[in-house]
Amino acid sequence: MRKVALVSLIVLVLLGFSISQPRAQGNGEVLLPQAVPGLQQSVLVLTDPVGIPHIYAKNAHDLYLVTGYLQARDRLFQMDVTRRQASGTLAELLGPKALPSDVQTRTLGLRRAARLSEPVLPAEVRAELQAYADGVNVYIQQAEKAGRLPPEYGALELTGVAPWTVVDSLTVGKAIAFSLSFDLDVNNTLAFIGYVQALATVGLDGAALFSQDLFRSAPIEPATVVPNAEGVPPAFGGFKADALSGFNPETLRLLQGYYRQIKNNPFFRPALQGPGARAGSNWWIVAGKNTVNGFPLMANDPHLSLSNPAVWYEIDQKINNGKDLDVTGVTFPGVPYVVLGHNARTSWSATVNPMDVTDMYSEKIRADKQGRLFSVFAGKLEPIQVIPEQYKVNLVGDGKLNDVVPAPPNPRIPSATLIIPRHGPIVQMDLKAGSAISVQYTGFYATREVETFRTFDRAQNLDQFKAGLATFDFGSQNWGYADVDGNIAYFTSAKMPLRQDLEQGFVDRGIPPWIIRDGTGTLQHQWIELKNP
Template sequence: MSRSKTRNEWFRNKLLVACTAMAFALPAAAQSLSAPGMSAPGRISWDAEGIPTIDAANDNDAAFLQGYAHARDRFFQMDLTRRSVSGTLAELVGASQLSSDVQARNLGLRRGAVKTWAQMSDDSRGWLRAYADGVNFWLSTNPLPPEYGALLLTHADPWTPVDSLCVGKGLAFQLSFDLDIDPTINLGAYQQAGQAGGFDGSILYFGDTHRIAPADDRVTVPGFQPGVASATASASPAPKLETPHDAPAVGSISAETIDMARAFREQIQASPLLGRALEGRDTPIGSNEWVIAGSKTASGKPILSNDPHLGLDLPSVFMEQHLLSRDTRYPTSMDVTGVTVPGAPGVIQGCNQRVCWGTTTNSLDVTDVFQESLRLNSYGLPYAIVHDGQEETLQWVFQNYYVNRLNG
């Protein structure tokens, strides 16, 4: 079976089980909850559209009930997300995702989540524990979502606070990681073509087809910017522009490097976590937000609009909730409504009684790729890499991978 077919079948099956779950997730009227770990009874009520309102005695109880509500409607999605980030997806869906698990563990976002957990304050850890307790209370008192039956599974791992941190790190990673390995492959192809055709492929690449010129303070519309001469004006000479001969000295990219880059690209293109990073600048990510003042609206109240430009998934990335906390530690109660991320407590975009907020991101180059040489010991096993002529000792991390073979 080809990789593309395997990936298509995986996402088609994901869509099917997601639609099945939506058919079973019917709105309920209200539910009062009292459970171990809660300081006082709380209440969750759902409106006609299935949006829950959570009413709790304090912030930790609100997190508990939020975890319960998330698990009720989105636990399978939460399980998929934490496993994609942690590198345990094959345990759930089968061998088709084993290679993705290897790449996710190499990346190490879960190892980073464990370190983050160790550095958090007691208050933050208590909040995350309360959320996990709410998820697990739902798991202990309800049957698993129908997707698990389709996967021939009768058990789901309990939720942990580190799982919530993995959800957050996975979302942040997908908004920032850019694997610009294609330019390396393309530049190598230009150089190879230049060697065969008798021209400098690097100059063609940087000076023509992928030219990046320095800033030019001229403008093409006269008077568009006061005090700045137009491109047709003769008041000031045009700044010297970069010539093709000023192309950066990148050196020749070897055929071995190009082959390794292509092989790595092939390895990760089917990964749910890493595949989107390969789209690079051809499909740039971003987001936007804007505000209209109350003086410009019929109601006299300002309007905040925010589009985070996240992917259109089913189920969606967000879930709307209304949180009420009557925590006596604070002078006013928490009353916030907005969208949440299933798997993590809090409201990421929304409004309270005083302010509204959104989120936005900007595409930045945060990723570098290195070709490293290994030093091998007498057993033929690597013990170090060579960077800038210096050996850097490798740290071995032993991993166990498990696969749901019944679903394979």
């Protein structure tokens, strides 16, 4: 019976469910430095009848420290699962069955990208993220000492929680952005090849069926809400059946193997389902000239998955009674800033913009006599970056507390992550055949999207809000905006890859970027840097 219960718990966790008790509710609570070590001044927290905390702080440090404390009180296990899933350390919590997921996510490297991102953030952002982490850790220490950790830890035979860090918050933020923007080309490539090969046997054009009918990239109806948004008709760019000549059988075998590995991993489900599966998010704004009181109206319905506990954590944050900050809305557990909401003067909303910001590459790999690995690009050998890895597992069910040990040797558990510097991590490789598949993604670099939300929270006018768009590097969103001055606006923001062939107005060998591309330099499929625009 106990094993059945543990298995059921693990299934619930992987689906995003928690059995923690709901947050405590009350009329008001004054948090003093004695109660929450690290506070510089007293902080008032009012919890309303539906459990939403309203924080009244006298400085930013205390505001975010208390935000971390409250989120940990209410959502600690959820936060821990999210950071571990994105970091590739979930097996240290849930046990050996999570190892395949750990390998897949650690290979992609969202946590590596989070480490790159921390030093490029402004000092005030890093300080506020550290204050938030300190608040989380105060709660963890108090809960461990009092034996009040969420019950999931007891069921998993764990008596402690790893301290929260700034990189953890950045990793959680990247995990959310990843789920909204990562777009693998596996399904498109395999489907295209299947249609071309199948229809060739009866003399039909499988490429035309794929591109013009089944996977057509044009709207079903020519409806639009922005004038001239469809001024240029959808173009396909010369995609054709002879693009098959660019795929060798070994690449296709590796691609099929990768698909089998990730298809049942919830972390990759949005990427495999494609943008159509995320359809439905919406927002609308009515200008003040069309309302009774002269102020704009805004509504937002972001279609994120329903889970328990919820994706969102609602909160109200004030500094100096709203003089320095007065923002209310929803955060992601693990991140201190309001992501969607309003302050006293501005409000904002968001939906996903499904940009193509991911490319997969077919690579040629070589090894020298010393065993060093190289990729082949433009006929030259380029060293592959090797990052040693050690995976650990929690031996749940053996009756020992905190029995987290190194994973036993397994050919499916690599000892290192391999990265092709000009592209990204290798996700599948057959060294004997000299073939590999790599992935390049805008989220793999030093990015500042968390800074965007700090800017939004404080924006007092349209220009200040627009300044926040400049740091939203990946996650590709459509933003709605309205303010008390009567302004309404619509923006799209994210970094978009510039591809060699597309920038020159053609598709090299008819292989578009939404199927696997050439990584050897034979074709003009590389991302290019924009210098001195």
